[in-house]
Amino acid sequence: MAATETLTAERILEATEEVLRRYGPAKATVVDVARVLGVSHGSVYRHFRTKAALREAVTERWLERTVVELRPYAEGPGPADERLTGWLTALFGLKRHKAGGDPELMATFQVLIGENSAVVDRHVDHLVGQIARIVEDGHREGVFAAPERDFATTARAVFDATDRFHDPAHAGDWSAPDIGDAFAAVVSLVQRALRP
Template sequence: MSTEPGTLSAERILDAAEEVLRRFGPAKATVLDVARALGVSHGSVYRHFPSKAALRSAVTERWLARMSTPLADVATADEPAAERLRRWLFELNRSKRRIAREDPELFDTFNLLATQLEDVVAAHLEVLAGQLAVIIADGVAAGEFDVADPALAGRAVLQATTRFHHPAHLTEWAEPVLEDDLAAVLALLLDGLRVRPAN
């Protein structure tokens, strides 16, 4: 199946790149493999992504965005900030567990790529911390939280829940007590964020 370069969108290239990465692994996958899978010349791919590195970054960014984008809705949902924070943290953990279970090859592939793409991961973590900052700032505005710097607190909450979203901890997520553990960490963090009664 051959495709004219004119109809070749960046999105289709990324779909093919994801499939090639899943099949060959990051060490062996090449731009030529991606072009072959699409039935185009590798020049056609380079017209969208100037280098193999650019293609890898783009496909990894898209993969990470698949996790962060649905969470933006949770961050801005019409409910108390504490409830949003709870849903946000549990959904992040559950979505990672679901992907790891349903497509373990792709999960491993992208985690390996992510360790090599520090800037891409740093930008992803900024997005997540930013969503948490929105929840916390809303909580402050609603008189629910008492936090001087919501951006700093968002970053701290993200880091304090590393065990529940960083893929290095995947094997620990099988524990039956996982959700109890996350609930206990969340309770402690919420106690830290909440408004204290005045003296």
């Protein structure tokens, strides 16, 4: 990198992800990130005050990708029941791809997620909010019943009911030969439970 002025938070986060992939969370340092960028570690600290803040930001960036990928199902056109199935299927697909496509990075982010519970809570709130929007749209369309309590509570129940297919704690199950059938059965059950 030619000058510190061209250093951006986004470039630092990209480099941090690369360093985490290469060294893992236990060995990755801010000095390693600075070395990849060709700057001093002080330049990195000008954007992120602490190593913990940098790790939190990279975790948030990683989780935000999922929210963005799912947004079309939450906000897009089409019948709500189809959007909900699409949303759940897309979430499961994204999680499976992350777990199988880059297991080292997935293991690294499991550690980071454990360190950043507030980031994870905000992420889950975003996901539950997306489900709530779909369920509320479905109620207006007449395909879903009125919630017993409120749309957010119903959305959280849907999220919790499908936990096996998005919580990385279950990643070991995601390559099982019958996982597709199990997923379809749970989605069908959720859909039936939501209908009027």
